[in-house]
Amino acid sequence: MIRETLIAALQSAIGPEYVLHRPEELMLYEYDGSALDQAMPDVVVLPGSTAEVAAAVRVAANMGVPVVARGAGTGLAGGTVPDQGGMVISLARLNRVLTIDPDSRTAVVQPGVVNLDLSLAAAPYGLHFAPDPSSQRSSTIGGNAGSNAGGPHCLKYGVTTNHILAATLVLADGGVVRLGSSATDAPGYDLLGVVVGSEGTLGVITELTVRLTRNAEDVRTFLAVFDDLEAAGACVSAIIAEGIIPAALEMMSGEGIAAVEASVHAGYPPDARAVLLIEIDGLREDLADEAKRIAAICTASGASDLRAATDAAQRARLWAGRKGALAACGRIAPHYHIVDGVVPRSRLPEVLRYSEEVAARYGMKVVNIFHAGDGNLHPLLLFDLRVPGTRERAIAAGEEILKACVAAGGTISGEHGIGIEKRDYMPWLFSAQDLGVFADLRAVFDPAGVMNPGKLLPRVIG
Numbered sequence: 001m002i003r004e005t006l007i008a009a010l011q012s013a014i015g016p017e018y019v020l021h022r023p024e025e026l027m028l029y030e031y032d033g034s035a036l037d038q039a040m041p042d043v044v045v046l047p048g049s050t051a052e053v054a055a056a057v058r059v060a061a062n063m064g065v066p067v068v069a070r071g072a073g074t075g076l077a078g079g080t081v082p083d084q085g086g087m088v089i090s091l092a093r094l095n096r097v098l099t100i101d102p103d104s105r106t107a108v109v110q111p112g113v114v115n116l117d118l119s120l121a122a123a124p125y126g127l128h129f130a131p132d133p134s135s136q137r138s139s140t141i142g143g144n145a146g147s148n149a150g151g152p153h154c155l156k157y158g159v160t161t162n163h164i165l166a167a168t169l170v171l172a173d174g175g176v177v178r179l180g181s182s183a184t185d186a187p188g189y190d191l192l193g194v195v196v197g198s199e200g201t202l203g204v205i206t207e208l209t210v211r212l213t214r215n216a217e218d219v220r221t222f223l224a225v226f227d228d229l230e231a232a233g234a235c236v237s238a239i240i241a242e243g244i245i246p247a248a249l250e251m252m253s254g255e256g257i258a259a260v261e262a263s264v265h266a267g268y269p270p271d272a273r274a275v276l277l278i279e280i281d282g283l284r285e286d287l288a289d290e291a292k293r294i295a296a297i298c299t300a301s302g303a304s305d306l307r308a309a310t311d312a313a314q315r316a317r318l319w320a321g322r323k324g325a326l327a328a329c330g331r332i333a334p335h336y337h338i339v340d341g342v343v344p345r346s347r348l349p350e351v352l353r354y355s356e357e358v359a360a361r362y363g364m365k366v367v368n369i370f371h372a373g374d375g376n377l378h379p380l381l382l383f384d385l386r387v388p389g390t391r392e393r394a395i396a397a398g399e400e401i402l403k404a405c406v407a408a409g410g411t412i413s414g415e416h417g418i419g420i421e422k423r424d425y426m427p428w429l430f431s432a433q434d435l436g437v438f439a440d441l442r443a444v445f446d447p448a449g450v451m452n453p454g455k456l457l458p459r460v461i462g
C-alpha cells in the first residue's frame, strides 16, 4: 500500500512515463558493475530537471523512503545497489553539456553526461576532461563525482575532485544548494570537497561546473614487456623515484594479457608475465629526453622488450587494450571481483605476489589490471558464481588482499569507493571517534538518513 502511494505521488510529481515500477523494469536497476551485490528497488524515477529531482526526493523523504542516485551504474562497490529498497533516481535524462567556455577552460554539464562525451565536446577547443576512468565510454560525470573516480591519466592530472569547481546539490529534504565556485579559493567551508566522493550519501548532484584541461602538444606511448611480475612492479617505483611523472603508468599481468590480445588485438605479447603501458606528454622538445630515461629504467628493471607506438592509430590500439581489459577477462571466467586497494608504490611487488598467493589458496584465477603509478592495485579475482560458495570465497579472498594493503601502509579504496563492499572494513582505518564525526557530518546534510543509507559507513559505528 505504501509502495502504491509512493508510486502515485511520484507519478504526479514528475509524470507517469518517468516512474518505473514493474518488476521487469526494476530488474535493470538491481545491480552495478560488480557481480557480488544485488537488490531490487521499489521504484525508479527518471527526472528531467533539478526541480524534478527535488520534487521526487521530497516525496521519498516525506515517506521515509531511501533515495539512491544512479549514473550509469558502472560502480564496482555496490554504491547504487538499493539494498534497503526504496527509490533509485536515474540521472540518465540529465545528459546535456550545457556550456563550454574555452577562455576560462570550464564547462557546465548535467550529471548524466557520459565522461567521454564531455571530452569529445571539448575537443574542437583543444581541451578535454582529464579524469578518464577506464569506464569512460559509459560512466557519467555525476557518477565520477559521486565516487571521486580516478583513471589512467589521474597520476599526472589529479582525480575527479581536482576537476570539479562547483555543483548544484539536491538535499535530502528536497532543498537545493549551490556548492563551490568557478572562482578559485572560495571562502567558507569546502562543502564541495565533502560532497565529491560521498557516494550519494549527502544529496543528489544535478549540475556540475568542471575544469577542462588543454591537450598536450605531444604524447608518446610505450609498452614495456616483462617476464617477471615483481620486476614490473619495481619498474613502476623506479620511474617515479627518478622524478618522472608519466601522464599514465598502467600495469597488466598474467592471463589477462592474452585475453586482451585475443579480444582487442592491441599488440600485447600474449605470453608476457606483465606489461606496463607508459605514456608521457608535454612539450615536444622535452619528451625525447624523457623517453630515453624511461627506456633506460625499463631495461635496468629487466624489461625484455620496449615498444613505442609510432602513430595515433597504434597508440589508440594500446589504449583500447587497457580500457577493454575488464570486458576481455570475460573470456577467462564469467564473473569477477575487482579488489580496489592502494599501497605505497615501493610495496607493489610484494603485495602483488601476495594477491596471487591468496587467489591460489581460494582456488581462483587472478589478473592484475591497474593504475600502477599511483599505487592503485586491482587484483581481479575471476570465478563462476554458479559454483556454490564462490561468492563467499571471493569476498573472503578480497578481504585478505585489502588487509594486506592496509598492513603495507595503504588503504581500502583507490577509486571505486566504499559502497556496500567495504563499508564494514572502515574500522580498519578509522577509530570509532573518526567514524562518529563522519556520521555527524552526514546527519547535517541528511538528518533522517534517507540518502543512500547503509553505504560508505559501517553498519555499526563504535
Ligand SMILES: Cc1cc2nc3c(=O)[nH]c(=O)nc-3n(C[C@H](O)[C@H](O)[C@H](O)COP(=O)(O)OP(=O)(O)OC[C@H]3O[C@@H](n4cnc5c(N)ncnc54)[C@H](O)[C@@H]3O)c2cc1C
Pocket: 032, 033, 068, 069, 070, 071, 072, 073, 074, 075, 076, 079, 080, 091, 111, 132, 133, 134, 135, 138, 139, 140, 141, 142, 143, 144, 145, 146, 147, 148, 149, 150, 151, 152, 198, 199, 200, 201, 203, 204, 205, 206, 326, 327, 415, 416, 452
Ligand atoms: C570496465 C570498468 C572500468 C572501470 N574503471 C574505473 C577506473 O579506471 N577508475 C575508477 O575510478 N572507476 C572505474 N570503474 C568504476 C566506475 O566506472 C566508476 O566508479 C564511475 O565513476 C562510476 O560512474 P557511474 O556513472 O557508473 O556511477 P554509478 O555507478 O551510477 O554511481 C557511483 C556512485 O556515485 C553515486 N552517484 C551517482 N550519480 C550521482 C549524482 N548525480 N549525485 C550524487 N551521487 C551520485 C552513486 O549513488 C554511487 O554511490 C570502472 C568500472 C568498470 C565497469
